[in-house]
Amino acid sequence: MEKLVMIKYGELSTKKDNINFFLKQLKDNVSFALKQMDVNIKFDKGRMFITLNKDNFDEVCKALKKIFGIYEFDVAYKLDSKNEEDIKKSVLELVKKKEFTTFKVQTKRSDKKFPKESMEFNRLMGGVILKSIPNVRVDVHNPELLVNIEIRSDGVYVYFNSEKGIGGYPVGVAGKGLLMLSGGIDSPVAGYLAIKRGVKLECLYFESPPHTSIEAKNKVIELAKKLAVYNNNIKLHIINFTEIQTTIYQNCPHEYLITIMRRMMYRISEIVARNNRCKIIVNGESIGQVASQTLTSMNVINETVKIPVIRPVACFDKLEIIDIAKKIDTYETSILPYEDCCTIFVPDHPVINPEFAKAREYEKLLPYEDLIYKAIKGHEIINITKDDKVEFSDLL
Amino acid sequence: MIYLDYSATTPVSFDVLESYNKATKDYIGNANSIHALGVKSKILLNSATKQICDLLGILEEELVYTSGATEANNMALKGVALAYQNRGKNIVVSKLEHPSIYKICEFLETQGFEITYVDNDSDGLIDFEDLKNKIRSDTILVSICAVNSEVGVRQPLKTLRQIIKKENPDTIFHSDITQAIGKVTVNLHDIDLASMSSHKIFGPKGIGFLYKNSKVHLIPLIHGSGKFNELRSGTPPLPLIVAFSKAMRIALNDIENKEMYVRKLNSRLCESFSSYEGIKINKTKYSIPHIINISLDNVKAETLIHALEEEEIYLSTNTACSSGDLSTAVMALYNDKHRALSTIRISLSYVTTDEEVSKFLNIFKDKYKMLNDLMKSKEE
Structure with a gap:
């Protein structure tokens, strides 16, 4: 028999005519994630199979836990024969290696040509195990060992307790989106949730040197790296925002600083998104969290762009967002205390309910179109790979 | 010769010395500074630390750099004694320790701590039964070296831990692993505190570390800004750390x-x-x-x-x-x-x-x- 990894799709299997599009993307993503692990991947509409040329199941399973589109995966054994007696013998051989006192056999028969029905085979196999292994009993509700037998047209697969994947859609099936990545807690989580629905992300970061430091920028690169794990690498656009920010500061009433700054950021994001064929903007705004995230503010800020703006954490509580941030390992990086461009030039009393007319009027005080053009032209782009290459290989 | x-x-290996020199020449910034040179040094410092931690399977916050094993032993024994003296004043050590452990114990005795010595059998193995009997409700620390420096007797740390924790789950287990690391495999998860130094694994002298399980609380011996590490203030000696990290990688390979x-x-x-x-x-x-x-x-x-x-x-x-x-x-x-x-x-x-x-x-x-x-x- 052959040991392999079997992947179950979950939500993907509800797709009909275009299922192959999803599965092909999933296969590409899996092979990208496992590219250094020497594996072969095959798939059909029900399952994906990964055969390993080395005994590195742990490494492979660890990587699979970070790929969207996988509902569940199992280390399975493909039996050599579909003959009933051979199946019994092989299953028993595998079960004997396990330690347990209670068990349950669960057969799935997708190959209807197989002579025994699932229920009948459960009983038969259960009987064989009971007879051959002393001091074990059947527990159909909470078995210590779940013996799964899948009888498929291409063979019989046996596996025990399964591992949950992270679900979602394969990255890339939805197209591309541009994440406004600030360095705070919310935006990486928003990005993660967008990736989960199959959006392939690029990131945009606004820096304001010397008001923001290299450490702040490195922090964002670090966050992008963490997202890159789920996103198959990531492209990070870095916009120098200093001139725009200082011009706003010098020309506009201070209670409108944040409103106008956000309007500029939105405009720049839309242009960068369009230039890079991103169909949406994603950001970490959460309703009511700060002055610029009240519903009125969102209206006044959002009117500057036509592109859809998706706010995955809009309706999450801060604590819920923090939970996800911890899960995806961005929290500790996010809370590092460096100034970002939203925390400098903060007025004492930012307007909570800005007015469209005022925002438009104040904006006219600055030549923002030229400034935006200048900021975008020749902006810095960093390609971030998830490969955890040893930096300083010469020194360490 | x-x-x-x-x-x-051990002599510093050539590759390690190269790293030391390069780090000295090319990374002049203080890793605690916020300007670009400082940040550059900080990134290297973090990578070097991460490499050591990954090699040993520990978390970065569980590692405290010291000047060597003697300082790490001091940090561990005195640090525990100061932090946990309200819980008890008994410390158990083996008869096979490095002299620095005994000297610290002598000092702690003058401060009102009671030191108990655990027996070993004629093969040098800690007498499990005796260890069990000597751990009391007021035993705050047990210190047993992983490998003795004179005769090379190696202790089964995992078993010792089980015995200690079974008798008193609050007793902290410290081990000087200086003579073990780089020679035999050591699992740091068997220990709460571990001391070692770099110069035994072809690294430079003047650097070592204390591994501190995140559940253990210590009172620092050296106070300062706490920017680099709350337990051991001072400007991080970047070239030493880089060289140490490299030596560790080579040693464990x-x-x-x-x-x-x-x-x-x-x-x-x-x-x-x-x-x-x-x-x-x-x-x-x-x-x-x-x-x-x-x-x-x-x-x-x-x-x-x-x-x-x-x-x-x-x-x-x-x-x-x-x-x-x-x-x-x-x-x-x-x-x-x-x-x-x-x-x-x-x-x-x-x-x-x-x-x-x-x-x-x-x-x-x-x-x-x-x-x-x-x-x-x-x-x-």
Whole structure:
């Protein structure tokens, strides 16, 4: 028999005519994630199979836990024969290696040509195990060992307790989106949730040197790296925002600083998104969290762009967002205390309910179109790979 | 030159020194500074630390750099004593520790702490039953070295931990792993606190660390800004840390095969020593192959060492840190004063060659014979 990894799709299997599009993307993503692990991947509409040329199941399973589109995966054994007696013998051989006192056999028969029905085979196999292994009993509700037998047209697969994947859609099936990545807690989580629905992300970061430091920028690169794990690498656009920010500061009433700054950021994001064929903007705004995230503010800020703006954490509580941030390992990086461009030039009393007319009027005080053009032209782009290459290989 | 004192210290390997020099020249910023040079240093510092932690399977916040194992031992023992003295004032140590542990214990005794010594059997293994009996509700710390520096006896840390935690789950388990790391596999999850230094694994002198399980709370001995580390303030010695990290990577690479190789050298030496009438090999089944300790019946160890030195062969009497006294470890093992009086430690490394061993054995034979004959003629 052959040991392999079997992947179950979950939500993907509800797709009909275009299922192959999803599965092909999933296969590409899996092979990208496992590219250094020497594996072969095959798939059909029900399952994906990964055969390993080395005994590195742990490494492979660890990587699979970070790929969207996988509902569940199992280390399975493909039996050599579909003959009933051979199946019994092989299953028993595998079960004997396990330690347990209670068990349950669960057969799935997708190959209807197989002579025994699932229920009948459960009983038969259960009987064989009971007879051959002393001091074990059947527990159909909470078995210590779940013996799964899948009888498929291409063979019989046996596996025990399964591992949950992270679900979602394969990255890339939805197209591309541009994440406004600030360095705070919310935006990486928003990005993660967008990736989960199959959006392939690029990131945009606004820096304001010397008001923001290299450490702040490195922090964002670090966050992008963490997202890159789920996103198959990531492209990070870095916009120098200093001139725009200082011009706003010098020309506009201070209670409108944040409103106008956000309007500029939105405009720049839309242009960068369009230039890079991103169909949406994603950001970490959460309703009511700060002055610029009240519903009125969102209206006044959002009117500057036509592109859809998706706010995955809009309706999450801060604590819920923090939970996800911890899960995806961005929290500790996010809370590092460096100034970002939203925390400098903060007025004492930012307007909570800005007015469209005022925002438009104040904006006219600055030549923002030229400034935006200048900021975008020749902006810095960093390609971030998830490969955890040893930096300083010469020194360490 | 034949160097056979690798357990006292090791020469810095060429690659490690290269890293040290490069880090010194190219990374001049203080890793605590916020400007670009500081950040550049900080990133290198973090990568070096991460490499060490990944190699040892620990978290970055669980590692505190020190100037070496002695400081780490101080940080561990005094730090625990200060932090947990309200819970109890009893500390249990083995009879096979490095002298620094005993000196710290002596100091702690003057501060009202009670030190209990746990017995070992004739193979050097900690007496499990005795350990069980000596752990009390007010025992705040047990310190047992992973590998003894004089006779190389290796302790089963996992079993010791189980015994300690079963008797008193609040007792903290410290181990000096200096002589173990880079020679045999050590699992830091078996211990709450572990001390080690870089110069035993072909790294530079002046750097080491204390591993501190995140559940353990220590009172720092050195106070300062706390920017680099709350337990050990001071400007991070970046070149030392970088060199240490590299030395660690090289030391842990292919460790099983290196051990096998040293085992072969060890067999050759032991075979040869066992043919001498006046020599006893202080070796038990728990000794690691890197350390060979022998007792000389007639010849004074110190004289023999100086005699070998004339031929550029370098080794130690018991340990570099405790020369001149009785070997505490040999005493603990055999309870034989004469045997513990004149001991020599030959310590090997995976860089020791077969030729060096052969040459050493030849010269040893001559020198030993010369001194032995001299002593005999004196008696007559």
